[in-house]
Amino acid sequence: MPEQPSGSAIAIRQVSKVFGSGSDAVTALAQVDIDIRANEFFTLLGPSGCGKTTLLRLIAGFDYPTTGEIRLYGDDIAQLPPYRRPINTVFQNYALFPHMTVAQNIGFGLEMLGRPKAEIAARIDEMLRLVRMEELKNRRTSQISGGQQQRVALARALAPQPKVLLLDEPLSALDYKLRKEMQLELKRLQHETGITFIFVTHDQEEALTMSDRIAVMSKGRVLQIGTAHDIYDKPAERFVANFIGETNFLDAEVTGVDAATATVRVKGTTLQAGLPEGFRPAGKATVVIRPEHAELEAGGADRGTLGGLGGVITNVVFFGTDTHYYIALDGGGDFMVRRQNSRGTAAFASGDRVGLRIDPGAARVLRD
Amino acid sequence: MAERGPLDLKTQPGFGKVALLCLFLLYAPILILMIFSVNSGSIITHWEGVSLHWYGAALADDDFHSAARNTMVIAISATVIATLTATLAAIGMTRVKPWRGLGAAFMVINLPLMVPEIVTAIATLSFFALVAGKLGLNFGIGNLIIAHTVFCIPFAYMPIRARLEDMDLTLEQAAADLYAPPWQTFRRVTLPLMMPGVFSGMALAFIVSFDDFTITQLVAGPGQTTLPLYIWNQTRRPMTPEINAISTILLLISIIVVTASALIARRRKA
Numbered sequence: 001m002p003e004q005p006s007g008s009a010i011a012i013r014q015v016s017k018v019f020g021s022g023s024d025a026v027t028a029l030a031q032v033d034i035d036i037r038a039n040e041f042f043t044l045l046g047p048s049g050c051g052k053t054t055l056l057r058l059i060a061g062f063d064y065p066t067t068g069e070i071r072l073y074g075d076d077i078a079q080l081p082p083y084r085r086p087i088n089t090v091f092q093n094y095a096l097f098p099h100m101t102v103a104q105n106i107g108f109g110l111e112m113l114g115r116p117k118a119e120i121a122a123r124i125d126e127m128l129r130l131v132r133m134e135e136l137k138n139r140r141t142s143q144i145s146g147g148q149q150q151r152v153a154l155a156r157a158l159a160p161q162p163k164v165l166l167l168d169e170p171l172s173a174l175d176y177k178l179r180k181e182m183q184l185e186l187k188r189l190q191h192e193t194g195i196t197f198i199f200v201t202h203d204q205e206e207a208l209t210m211s212d213r214i215a216v217m218s219k220g221r222v223l224q225i226g227t228a229h230d231i232y233d234k235p236a237e238r239f240v241a242n243f244i245g246e247t248n249f250l251d252a253e254v255t256g257v258d259a260a261t262a263t264v265r266v267k268g269t270t271l272q273a274g275l276p277e278g279f280r281p282a283g284k285a286t287v288v289i290r291p292e293h294a295e296l297e298a299g300g301a302d303r304g305t306l307g308g309l310g311g312v313i314t315n316v317v318f319f320g321t322d323t324h325y326y327i328a329l330d331g332g333g334d335f336m337v338r339r340q341n342s343r344g345t346a347a348f349a350s351g352d353r354v355g356l357r358i359d360p361g362a363a364r365v366l367r368d
Numbered sequence: 369m370a371e372r373g374p375l376d377l378k379t380q381p382g383f384g385k386v387a388l389l390c391l392f393l394l395y396a397p398i399l400i401l402m403i404f405s406v407n408s409g410s411i412i413t414h415w416e417g418v419s420l421h422w423y424g425a426a427l428a429d430d431d432f433h434s435a436a437r438n439t440m441v442i443a444i445s446a447t448v449i450a451t452l453t454a455t456l457a458a459i460g461m462t463r464v465k466p467w468r469g470l471g472a473a474f475m476v477i478n479l480p481l482m483v484p485e486i487v488t489a490i491a492t493l494s495f496f497a498l499v500a501g502k503l504g505l506n507f508g509i510g511n512l513i514i515a516h517t518v519f520c521i522p523f524a525y526m527p528i529r530a531r532l533e534d535m536d537l538t539l540e541q542a543a544a545d546l547y548a549p550p551w552q553t554f555r556r557v558t559l560p561l562m563m564p565g566v567f568s569g570m571a572l573a574f575i576v577s578f579d580d581f582t583i584t585q586l587v588a589g590p591g592q593t594t595l596p597l598y599i600w601n602q603t604r605r606p607m608t609p610e611i612n613a614i615s616t617i618l619l620l621i622s623i624i625v626v627t628a629s630a631l632i633a634r635r636r637k638a
Contacts, residue, residue: 062541082544095542099560108556109546160547 009164009196010036010059015068017054028054030220036198041190043199045207046217052200056166059198060089072163088157089166094149096141102152103137109160127155147178158193167199183210204244208232216240236276236367241288248335252287262365267331269309273363286366291338293362296325296348297355310355311335313348327354405612412607422613432614435598441509442594443577446516450573454524455566462532480519488519489583496587515587516577523576524569531565564633571629575622
């Protein structure tokens with residue numbers, strides 16, 4: 001048996017999925033490797049068409065991988081039909097049974113598992129309490145609102161106490177306020193039930209706020225797996241840096257490399273930049289700096305404390321809590337700085353000359 | 369309410385008048401037929417007074433009883449067999465991976481709708497004559513049930529298939545996800561959700577069989593007179609309002625069947 005880190009609920013090993021054949025073949029997933037730990041809130045994040053939903057469908061059993069293994073606590077389940085997997089799904093459109101009541105929907109899984117009636121009834125009540133829907137027990141699912149349907153879908157999927165719960169963009173149909181509310185609700189449910197959640201979304205903010213760990217996917221590949229902090233602060237590739245939050249890309253020359261950092265020159269300025277794991281760059285490289293990790297300095301004649309990096313403000317955009325300053329760098333290129341308005345520091349205006357002071361440790365070299 | 373587009377027919381001049389004319393042409397003859405069914409006189413175009421006399425005469429007529437019994441036996445049998453077959457066909461054609469012959473199969477099922485009925489009638493007649501001549505087999509009223517089943521299938525198939533195609537496939541996935549094996553998924557989710565389509569299909573098949581004339585006329589043997597054939601035979605004698613009464617009864621049965629199926633379908637959907 002291939003090694004599997006202890007405590008890993010789902011191990012995805014070299015999974016590929018190809019749709020069609022011959023010249024029409026489309027590779028939806030290419031040699032994906034992911035370990036999802038028990039009791040973890042794990043998110044598959046990526047734009048539409050990146051393969052995240054395909055991967056979820058393979059874990060659920062609605063489709064089968066072309067190659068590779070999917071292990072659930074060590075057992076390969078890749079070829080099992082969905083009704084033999086102790087895994088339940090919350091569907092994007094909820095897929096509640098329209099001819100059943102809320103209670104019948106929630107009890108369906110347990111009924112199919114052949115549990116005694118008394119146990120099912122007790123579990124339905126427990127689930128209704130968990131999602132705070134007691135008073136709607138005997139309603140038809142067509143008689144409740146979208147947010148309520150969402151809760152019923154969750155209760156239905158949690159009722160059989162699956163080992164893993166899959167959530168396919170379950171919040172995308174809700175309006176902004178309800179979505180925020182349900183994000184907290186999902187975190188609470190995951191905490192209270194202790195079930196491993198695998199959440200699929202294209203919304204990077206949703207991924208950052210809810211997940212223990214995130215896998216960023218693009219074009220059928222997993223680009224980076226890590227905590228929200230890792231993914232945001234230490235993006236390894238251009239796609240990840242670009243997809244998650246806003247960032248500045250700068251061309252750099254690598255002049256020295258040690259264990260975890262590189263010395264790079266950016267437009268005459270020398271910076272220490274962090275390196276992706278196991279990456280030893282040489283020659284030209286791309287460096288990223290998040291907009292909140294740079295501070296503006298007036299005048300810019302001496303070009304800030306680190307020297308060298310500066311330019312002219314071309315645009316100032318006010319966002320309420322913070323303001324974005326767009327700067328045309330001397331020697332070409334653009335840079336954006338985000339300043340919190342509460343800092344109370346002097347405001348800058350379009351046309352001002354400024355120097356940039358980069359926070360120590362903020363710059364990162366990309367694997368590209 | 370939706371915004372009225374520039375092509376909304378209701379805003380065109382003369383729409384109301386054309387609509388009224390159409391309604392008049394469609395329903396005036398039927399209305400006249402119904403009115404004369406309660407005529408007390410014995411001439412179908414001459415009004416003498418209100419009476420239910422001809423309904424009594426019709427209901428007391430043994431030939432009418434036998435025709436009604438034949439019609440019901442044939443229509444109910446053909447409806448049940450055709451609906452079962454059409455249901456299986458619809459499931460087989462919407463819940464499988466697309467295969468090469470799918471388009472051809474769809475055409476074969478619906479062909480009876482396109483073949484002129486008289487052609488089907490002649491073909492069915494020669495077929496049963498062949499079976500009787502070569503194999504010595506005659507199924508009696510079974511011949512009519514077989515013939516009716518065949519042309520009822522596409523009528524039953526259409527609404528069932530439409531219903532299955534409209535159904536959200538993730539519902540069946542959700543059932544499988546919740547530990548329902550294929551048979552349970554079908555019994556607990558697919559079947560209850562497709563029932564409105566099945567009821568519509570049944571109603572259509574019943575009505576089509578109930579009032580079929582051309583094929584029945586050619587295939588029916590002695591003692592296998594159905595209601596439409598009975599009415600046809602009546603018209604060849606001096607016509608009395610009894611024929612209006614029988615026609616009205618037929619019409620009422622049709623209306624009851626269609627209304628009942630629509631009501632069941634609506635309640636199921638809610």
